[in-house]
Amino acid sequence: MDNLYIPDLATLEQIQEETPSIRTLTLALDRPRTFNCQPGQFIEFTVFGQGEFPVSVAGVSDAQRGRFQVTIQRAGKVTKEVFQLQPGAKLGVRGPFGNGFPLEKMQGQDVWLISGGVGLAALWYLLAQLQEQRGRWGQLKLLYGARSPQDIIYQDALRALGRDQAGPQVLLTVDSAANGWSGRVGFVSQLLPDSGLDPGKSVAVVCGPGPMMKATTAALRKLGLAEERILLSMERRMQCGMGACGHCMVGSKRVCLDGPVFPLAEISNLLEEKF
């Protein structure tokens, strides 16, 4: 009998410093198995001797060999330890868990990806899939807000996307500008009114800190986008990943099983702090 709490061992192959407090790690499972991961799913990540935490899969570079990326922000006791890791380190991986994004429901629609801070990581693998199957969707747009220019993650990739004629339109904003920033200043929700969103044929996918999600869903409602068309990727501290430990409950929903992706319509009445 498989014990679902025991992680698979993985080796840290590569570290990409995104910002002073955010890193992207490339991991490869030691005993290769097909890493069957849908965009939007998460893994439970173990730093041995420190603990375990849930994190979105930001990319899968080789599903057959179990090679994938996670982007981690230093936020607490265990994530702090991630910043001590060197390539070659042995880590633990359980999962992937959760439902992932409903790609079939997004078919034929314009897709607006709206993210704040490290929340972009949860949408990054989705964006890769959207681009890979470009013909299935209408317009693609990526709206991204960071605290300051130096807090923007995936900078090189974002620049490349911006130059790519066939790629999504990228709109960046920062909460506070620094020297040399000539782009927008303000919250990502403020980019929405002029973004050309057509509520009749669009799906918005939102991930970011609580206040950002709240402001963004409010702005989307104002544009007339139905709650069924607003998809949220929820953050909770999923501990078991299997619906038993109780930590990730949002009302009756278990984020680890029923989510982490929810249409706003499904959870707007369940949130302790109303969106």
Next chain:
Amino acid sequence: MDKVLAKKDFPRFLADLQRDHQVLGPTRRGGGTSTYAKALFAPIRHAEDLEINYQSSMLSPKKLLFPDNQPIYEYEKKGGQVELRPAGEQWDRNVVLLGVHPCDLAAIACLDKLFLEDRFQEPTYQDRRGRLTLVGLTCAESTPHCFCNLMGAGPDAEGGYDLLLTDLGDRYFTRCQGAKGDKLLAADYFQEATGADQQARAQALARLEAGLPEALDIAAVVEHMKDRYSDELWQEFSEVCCACGACNMVCPTCHCFTILDRTNPDRSRGKRVLVWDPCHFERFAQMAGNASVRGEKSARYKHRLYDKLLYDPQRHGRLFCVGCGRCIEFCPAHIDLRAVLRKLEG
């Protein structure tokens, strides 16, 4: 099938159980160094270990099937490598749980729903449950905290047992369900139950029922809760709550847990353990960066009741409160769930 077991033959029954099983049952050991003597489910080696007339135990048999602080695996870092060894403590024998009251039988049925019939199987629970024979016992008397009748979990047990005993003075009425029970009932000391035995059983349970709280319309309570999520009643109910988590720890259906690493000082070796975790604690619903989703005590109190009375029933088709009364008995603030339910009923 219904039979009776004369009390003089009970030691033979016990000895037969012990031959093929480890027998666990209520013992007097619960008092320990405490002045508060409660039965504790523990191994029964001799007939006199068994405190069969116990009123209630502080901890339900949940502790045996889904232990607190259970090891999952051990890890050891060795020269850049990590070794993992499964560390689950498996039962090496089949086990009989003897003398389980109907509320606790109902609670095991709840845990079965969650740990065996949901979208995954909890490994320790699954293993132990497969080795378990349940011999229930209807209560001889109720405690001042009992309300199993309000939750449809007692005083008689509808199911969830292999054998169910009822004390009829000089004999135990013995009801049986399923193949495991049939096999046990085949022993020659079990006699056919007569009409008089049936009647005596019904009378015993009616006497018990008379001592339990007056009826409550639990369906109405649940219906009203649907409209009262934002009601200020929740503030009132939880005002004196100390958020100590005692109700969580003694509850036979509370199943929430956290996963921790216990390590040696340099963290090169350690054990990952599964530890019961009360949803009444503020950090229970904490996220990265310490933001808590249910920072208010009343939100946590409310969440626990909604989970037991609305969310779990939606998912699993049964109430996850069995009316055992432990949360009332052990609440330092004397919060009485029965009073809360009556307020919600009206």
